[in-house]
Amino acid sequence: NAGVTQTPKFQVLKTGQSMTLQCAQDMNHEYMSWYRQDPGMGLRLIHYSVGAGITDQGEVPNGYNVSRSTTEDFPLRLLSAAPSQTSVYFCASRSISQGQGDGANVLTFGAGSRLTVL
Amino acid sequence: QKEVEQDPGPLSVPEGAIVSLNCTYSNSAFQYFMWYRQYSRKGPELLMYTYSSGNKEDGRFTAQVDKSSKYISLFIRDSQPSDSATYLCAMRNSGGYQKVTFGIGTKLQVIP
Numbered sequence: 001n002a003g004v005t006q007t008p009k010f011q012v013l014k015t016g017q018s019m020t021l022q023c024a025q026d027m028n029h030e031y032m033s034w035y036r037q038d039p040g041m042g043l044r045l046i047h048y049s050v051g052a053g054i055t056d057q058g059e060v061p062n063g064y065n066v067s068r069s070t071t072e073d074f075p076l077r078l079l080s081a082a083p084s085q086t087s088v089y090f091c092a093s094r095s096i097s098q099g100q101g102d103g104a105n106v107l108t109f110g111a112g113s114r115l116t117v118l
Numbered sequence: 119q120k121e122v123e124q125d126p127g128p129l130s131v132p133e134g135a136i137v138s139l140n141c142t143y144s145n146s147a148f149q150y151f152m153w154y155r156q157y158s159r160k161g162p163e164l165l166m167y168t169y170s171s172g173n174k175e176d177g178r179f180t181a182q183v184d185k186s187s188k189y190i191s192l193f194i195r196d197s198q199p200s201d202s203a204t205y206l207c208a209m210r211n212s213g214g215y216q217k218v219t220f221g222i223g224t225k226l227q228v229i230p
Contacts, residue, residue: 040126114159
């Protein structure tokens with residue numbers, strides 16, 4: 001059981017380049033999300049999805065696109081990278097159930113993707 | 119004002135000390151309260167999870183939720199150098215589609 005897998009772990013881009021951060025989970029979680037983490041800012045939600053074909057914006061969506069064609073995958077696209085997008089990106093997923101049991105509904109995070117935009 | 123407030127620290131304590139980490143929040147609809155631990159250059163991992171008010175204990179860790187004061191705490195007893203990490207509080211409303219809101223995280227260092 002791999003959990004949440006993110007690739008690549010590290011990436012350096014030049015301003016204006018595009019790239020896709022990959023996220024895959026094998027827990028059959030309906031909910032998937034992307035966060036960025038910056039010093040002094042904490043984790044901020046970029047985009048999220050509650051199922052295949054359904055996505056919505058989070059707190060800081062500008063400059064990022066997402067799609068969800070399968071339950072397992074939720075890629076994050078940077079169409080024209082900017083230095084302000086230098087950050088550590090985390091993908092996280094969870095089950096959407098109405099239960100209150102331990103471990104239910106809590107986010108499981110990937111190991112992160114460290115992106116530098118020059 | 120942020121929905122969730124957390125002192126970023128850093129907090130430095132000697133080994134064996136009792137550590138108290140806290141968050142306050144403004145959204146009275148929050149029902150799920152979580153604490154995540156994040157080691158340097160790693161992803162956050164779930165430490166404790168509480169639904170609604172009350173206390174929960176797991177080994178050296180105790181999570182408390184006081185909804186009347188909109189205040190949550192994490193206590194670490196007999197702290198160890200391996201507890202050195204950033205601790206993030208997180209919370210959300212009930213309902214399966216609700217987003218999670220995180221505190222900024224408190225950096226803890228336990229000195230041997």
